[in-house]
Amino acid sequence: MSTGTIAVFGATGHQGGAVVDALLDHGAQVRALVRNPRSDQAQALAARGVELVAIRADDPASLVTALTTVQGFYFMTPEANTLEEIEAEIRIGTALVDAAAEARVPHVVFNSVFGADRESGVPHHDSKHRIEEHLRKSGSTASMIRPTAFMENFASVMAPSREHGEIVLRLPLPADVALKMVSIRDIGRVAAALLLGTAEAPDGVIELVGDELTGPEIAAAFGARAGLPSRYEALPLTVLPNEFDQAMFRQFAELAQNPSDLTAIRAIEPATLSLAEWIQATNWTPPTAPAVS
Structure with a gap:
């Protein structure tokens, strides 16, 4: 089991928050990469013992610094509902991948989406396919988790x-x-297991269907x-x-x-x-x- 610090991007959101919850339940050290450390959501994390590091997605140096010395890195990309937001999502995702590679993070977990193994014609899913492809080419050791619809x-x-x-x-x-559906709680638990090294994703991918x-x-x-x-x-x-x-x-x-295969996720998180x-x-x-x- 990894005993180093785990970095989380998206810790103030629902899925990232579930990852933080699961990591803290295991006694892990968590570093949240946040845009505004003074926000109520960020301060609530700090009150639970989470280390806060201010970053800017358009500042590669801040991302690399935030990821230096961590043992694992979880990230998800912002929700996108327009073509402009999708392009911004891809920029942020690729910037995070590049920073993780430069910082030589031992294991990266990307919170993608079910069906992102190929282009589907769904714009805000195809964006994650592109980020997955960039992550594969980065040389980082990585796992993709692909949630389905949220319960x-x-x-x-x-x-x-x-x-x-x-x-x-x-x-x-x-x-x-x-x-196909899954609970957000279980997304967090599976991601935490991968980050802590208590489980592995077959072929680097786990499709999350509860x-x-x-x-x-x-x-x-x-x-x-x-x-x-x-x-x-x-x-x-x-x-x-x-x-x-x-x-x-x-x-x-x-x-x-x-x-x-509903047993796949339960092989990692039996209580799914x-x-x-x-x-x-x-x-x-x-x-x-x-x-x-």
């Missing part, structure tokens, strides 16, 4: 509703398509928790706000044609959550029924 989305943008005594789930996926269920099966899992009948409604892709999201859900349907376990672990409660006018 946490069912607590926000994909949350089921309660209507007329039923739990109703609506997604822009055909009813016979199985959605569960895969069709829309009706997902609705039934929430209905079982609520003690209510459930119903699933497949929506057209046009309900999505932009072409990026439409392309992403189109890719979800395409990737569903190949069932995942299924959707039913995530629902229980998060103490999900059904939404309040709408008032009758």
